[in-house]
Amino acid sequence: MLPPRAYVFIGLNAVRLLSVVALILVFASNIVTLVHDVKAVNRFMEEGKAATEGGASGTSGNATLSALMDFDYISGSTVPNQPAGAFWAVLNRLFIIGQTIVLILSEIGWPSKFFTLYFPVLGKDFGLGALGLIQMLIGAAILSHRVDTFTLVSAFLLFSVGCLNVFLGLIFREKAKAKRSVTSWRDHAKSALPTHIGPIDVRPAMNAGSQYMSQKGSFGTPFSTPPSFVSHHHTGSTVSEDGKLPGEGLGFGRRATEKAAKNGFLTRTPEPTLPSYVAKAG
Incomplete structure (x- = not known):
């Protein structure tokens, strides 16, 4: 069974997918709608031109021209029948296409530095709330016009996903993108491994040191008797061949290494290592 964090990771990435x-469907549907609008505007202008030429010769042309001007929208398009209506309709579609491209890049997470510097609300330091609001605005702008079935379904799907992103943003807040990030998941897996050695129990060394001091007595003072004059009459024991009192440790120096080699033990100096944040020399 997977841990809860794995289910959160899978769920957030499913929503991202x-x-x-x-967004890709909205991008494609708006290109199709833009092409249809341009064709409808061209057809409308041709009909208006023909009606104007016919109006000069009779009343039928004037009637046709007035009938064309009575429509609120150009027939077969989402372009309003008003001054500069075609310009604003085409500009609106271009804006929607540009926004979908930016949102797709934001969902992919590339380039992350660009969004962090110029669009922080779409960067990795912010949650999914702003992304969901933008998706809802795009979906509402498309659904506010009469469009074909493909564009209608795409816009409704985008609006629904936007609502879901807003809901997830309220739950996870700024940690939402970090929880669904593949790199953060990999870093978390690395951090689960031990990166340092635990504390060393120094009690045996302290006990050996205290025992050594108790056996050594006051030899460390300026007025003490040198260790070479110690005999079994004073301490109840004799000095060993290597000049050490019984129970006295050899420490970590050269003599300890030689003693260990005589007993069949090999010592090795550990290789020097650097922390992970220190750059290696080139």
Whole structure:
């Protein structure tokens, strides 16, 4: 059974995949709608030109021209029949296409530095709330016009995903993108491994040191008797061949290394290591 963090990771990435799919569908549907609008505007202008030429010769042309001007929208398009209506309709579609491209890159997370510097609300330091609001605005802008079935379904899907992103943003807040990030998951897996050696029990060394001091007595003072004059009459024991009192440790120096080699033990100096944040020499 997976840990809870794994289910959160899978769920957030599933929503991200659905968001990318919805944005791609909206991108494609708006290109199709833009092409249809341009064709409808060209057809409307041709009909208006023909009606104007016919109006010069009779009343039928004037009636046709007035009938064309009575429509609120150009037939077969989302372009309003008003001054500069075609310009604003095309500009609106271009804006929507540009926004979908930016949101797709934001969902992919590339380039992250660009979003961190110029669009912080879409960067990795912010949650999914701002992303969801932008998706809802795009979906509402498309659904506010009469469009074909493909564009209608794409916009409705994007609006629904936007609502879901807003809900997830309220739950996870600024940690949402970090929880669904693949790199953060890998870093968390690395941090689960031990990166340092635990504390060393120094009590045996302290006990050996205290025992050594108790056996050594006052030899360390300026007026003490040198160790070479110590005999079994004073301490109840004799000095060993290597000049050490019984129970006295050899420490970590050259003599300890030689003593260990005589007993069949090999010592090795550990290789020097640097922390992970220190750059290696080139």
